[in-house]
Amino acid sequence: MSADASTRGPAQGQQHHGNGDHGHGGPGHGDHGHAGHGQRTDIDWEAMADTLENAGELRLPLLRTTAARLRELLGPRHDVRRVLDVGSGPGVMTCVLAEEFGDAEAVAVDGTQALLDRTLARAERLGLGSRVGTKLAELPDGLDDGLGRADLVWSSMAVHHLGDQQGALDALAGTLRPGGLLAVAEGGLPMRFLPRDIGVGRPGLQARLDAVQEEWFAIMRAELPGYTPAVDDWPAMLTRAGLAEVTTFTTVLDIPGPLPAPARAHLHAYLSRVRETVAGSLPEDDLSTLDTLLSPTAPEGIAHRADAFLLAPTTVFAGTRASV
Incomplete structure (x- = not known):
């Protein structure tokens, strides 16, 4: 599985695979099958490697803020010797954690070897190679x-790419040493990047994209092996996993227009994946609008629009294992 950071949905290989750099969390690069209404739920994480790493780079300041907040939650007396980044993707957050916890070994855990290779290369470039390791593990089996x-x-x-979310949290909590912290970025609000009326097609495109992605997400979840229906009450799930002092915090990526090239590339990749995965659920006029936004030459396209921005919140839920 690969997940660094992204909101949930067929196109969020980030945000918030993981760490806020995949943004896309995932069950590896396996295929969940094909959903109804022309929706595809298969995700090839290796093919998304550049997209995931770019998403993580965009969020670097927020990832560092998040890592500092995790240190605060652990408290000054806790000696952090080993950190796991589960669903690590290309390892942007793995390296941030290695930087924040300078005496710890940081281990990237993912089901896609090519993404783990990127993690090691990144760690070497940053001078972190001696403290960053990797483990190839398909989830959820790899949790055991x-x-x-x-x-x-x-x-x-x-975690939302695993059929039994509670079981996954139970297993992750079980790896903690006394006083250790489990933190998951899940749920949260959808990304925003365009005004309601963009001068092409009907106003309100993003709201309609949200609706079809919610449908995609429900189908994807229902097709997962071992799927167990559950209310997405992450604090309650962390509490049931035996953790205490459960807390929540949110960071917001806020890049105003005119957008720099990496942010435009991120949005283009997002819209491309939407076009690929949920085309069968969109009316023809919205598909035409998407094609215009994806056009590299159209002045109304995401590559050139002056009114495009990037506003993306990431919500983190964290809990502590009781000290013995």
Whole structure:
């Protein structure tokens, strides 16, 4: 599985696979099958590697803020020796955690070897190679396959790609040493990047994209092996996993227009994946609008619009294992 950071949905390989850099959490690069109404729920995380890494780069300041907040939650007396980034994607957050916890080993756990290779290359470039490791593990089975103990477990946009979310949280919490912290980035509000009326097609395009992505998400969840219906009450799920002092915080990526090239590339990748996965659920006029937004030459396209912005919140839920 690969997940660094992204809101949930067929196109959020980020936000918030993981860490806020995948934004897309995932069950590896496997295929969930094909949903009804022309919707595809298969995700090839290796093919999304550039997109995931770009998403993580965009969020670097927020990822560092998040890592600092996790240190605060652990408290000054907790000696952090080992950190797990579960569903790590290309490892942007893995390296941020290694930087924040300078005496710890940071281990990226993912089901896509190509993304783990990117993690190691990134760590070497940043001078972190001696403290960043990787573990190839498909989730959820990999949760029971020797992850080892940790003082901090981070997982971004990965748990919702597992059929039994509560079981996954139970397993992640079980890896914590006494006083350790489990933090997951999940749920939250959808990304916003265009005004309601963009001068092309009907106003309100983003609201309609939200609706079809919610349908995609429900189908994707229902097709997962071991799917167990559950209310997405993440604090309650962390509490049921045996954690205490459960808390929630949100960071917001806020890039005003005119957007820099990396932000435009991120939005183009997002819209491309929407076009690919949920085309069968959109009316023809909205498909035509999407094609205009994706056009590299159209002045109304996302590559050139002066009114495009990027506003993307990431919500983190965290809880602590009781000290013995």
